[in-house]
Amino acid sequence: MQKRVSEEKLQRLRKTGxxxxxxxxxxxxxxNDIARKAGISVGTLYNYFGTKEDFFVACLETAVDDLEAALHEASEGDVPLLERADKIIRSLQVYSREHPEVNRLYNQITSSTDPGLAARLAARIESVSSETYRKTIQDAADRGEIRSDEDIRYLSFFFDDLMTTLQFSYSCPYYRERLRIFCGDEALEDDELMRDQLLSFLNAAFSPHSDRT
Known part of the structure; x- marks a missing residue:
């Protein structure tokens, strides 16, 4: 019978993965490299997770659970849209700096060429942000903070795109360089400036008083 591995070792294994x-x-x-760095045998890894793809998904689940908790905490409360957006942005900034490997993993997933795996992973990952952001924007619509003729689904999608790019800009080399090219070196370090500019953009985009035809 295979000896059970402690939860601490399993957590270290998932982190290494x-x-x-x-x-x-x-x-x-x-x-083999992952198991060696985590200090367990390859056989134990497969005993717990089955296949390499299953282990990959288990690692992703761990990362998504952490992000889900951070987003949930940031989006709680009956507060105006920009105030809630400010909390979400702050949370993502902190999370992205503390866990850059999670965003880089997410970035790797977006380039997956396996349609079946991509669909499986997208369903898990995007359900977290889509539900959070849709509720955030729907609450704002109910309070009259955005135009009544806006489609909540599309606003949620656009908001998610902004937040995803923000996360990648703190963690992924290409996106960091992209941010530097557009906004200068200070944008890489000045989180408050980034928040102010992004909130200003959101206010102009979502305001029911904006002049759009």
Missing amino acids: IEEFARKGLENANI
Whole structure:
């Protein structure tokens, strides 16, 4: 009978997996290397997670659970849209700086060429932000903070795109360089400036008093 592994070792294994998959992607990450760095045998890894893809999904689940908790806390409360958006942005800024490997893993997933795996992962990942952002924007619509003729689904999608790009800009080399090219070196370090500019944009985009035809 295989000896059970402590939860602490399993957490270390998933953390190591997240780091390796974030750097190399699912196809190029080496299970032997992951097991060695985590201090367990390859056989134990497969005993707990089945296949390399199953282990990848388990690592993703761990990352998504952490992000889900951060977003849930930031989006709580019956407050105006911009105030809630400010809390969400702050939360993502902190999370992205503390867990850059999670965003890099997410970025790896977006380039997946396996349609079946992409659909499976998108359903899990995007359900977190889509539900949170849709509720946030629907609450704002109910309070009359955005135009009544706006489609909540599309606003949620656009808001999510902004938040995703923000996360990648703190964690992924290409997106960091992209931010620097557009906004200068100060944008990489001045989180308050980033929040102010993004909130100003959201206010102009979502305001029911904006002049759009």
